[in-house]
Amino acid sequence: MYLKSVITASIVGVILTGCSLLKPHYSDEQMHSYLFNKFDSDKDSQITEAEYMEFIDERFVKMDTDKNGTISKDDLYNSRFYTFLPELAEAVFRDSDTDMDGLITKEEMIKAEEIRFKQMDVNGDGILTKEEFIVNDMSEFKK
Ligand SMILES: [Ca+2]
Ligand SMILES: [Ca+2]
Ligand SMILES: [Ca+2]
Numbered sequence: 001m002y003l004k005s006v007i008t009a010s011i012v013g014v015i016l017t018g019c020s021l022l023k024p025h026y027s028d029e030q031m032h033s034y035l036f037n038k039f040d041s042d043k044d045s046q047i048t049e050a051e052y053m054e055f056i057d058e059r060f061v062k063m064d065t066d067k068n069g070t071i072s073k074d075d076l077y078n079s080r081f082y083t084f085l086p087e088l089a090e091a092v093f094r095d096s097d098t099d100m101d102g103l104i105t106k107e108e109m110i111k112a113e114e115i116r117f118k119q120m121d122v123n124g125d126g127i128l129t130k131e132e133f134i135v136n137d138m139s140e141f142k143k
Contacts, residue, residue, distance in 0.1 A: 031085065032135050039133070047128040049117055056113045060106055063089075071104040088135065 026034065039047045039055045063071045065078040071093070076082050082089040096104045096112040118124075120132050 026085075028135070031088075032130075032133070035135055036130055036133050039128075045130060047133060049121075049126050052117050052128065053110070053113065056109060060109055069106070071109070073102060 036047070037043070039052055041051050041054065059081065060071065063075055063079045063081055065075045066072075073093075076089060076093050079089065093104065095116070096109045098108050098112060117128070120128055120134050122132055
């Protein structure tokens with residue numbers, strides 16, 4: 001009887017651990033490094049505007065899950081980006097949909113991200129350092 005409840009407890013433990021592995025919760029710092037490295041494709045610890053926009057381009061394609069050229073809320077919820085970082089994905093969506101019609105066109109996303117890049121690039125040299133790169137601490141992202 002005792003043994004049985006120990007086994008049950010450890011199975012529950014395994015299931016719970018499995019769940020937390022499936023849905024990782026990043027600390028802000030982990031998320032920051034993770035995203036910085038994703039953007040920094042040549043790994044020189046700097047994100048150029050070209051690298052930044054290239055990543056945005058790829059992300060747009062990935063987020064457009066039904067491949068019709070615009071990102072809808074359904075696309076958002078079906079995307080891997082949303083699965084892993086729901087809050088950030090929601091914030092990106094809100095921030096990019098400038099005409100608030102519930103759809104993000106590629107033009108809207110590019111324009112929003114160009115503005116975001118310039119806001120982060122505080123010394124205006126066209127390059128983001130790790131210190132300049134901000135994941136989730138921008139005023140319009142806090143709503
Ligand atoms: Ca780089
Ligand atoms: Ca779409
Ligand atoms: Ca829109």
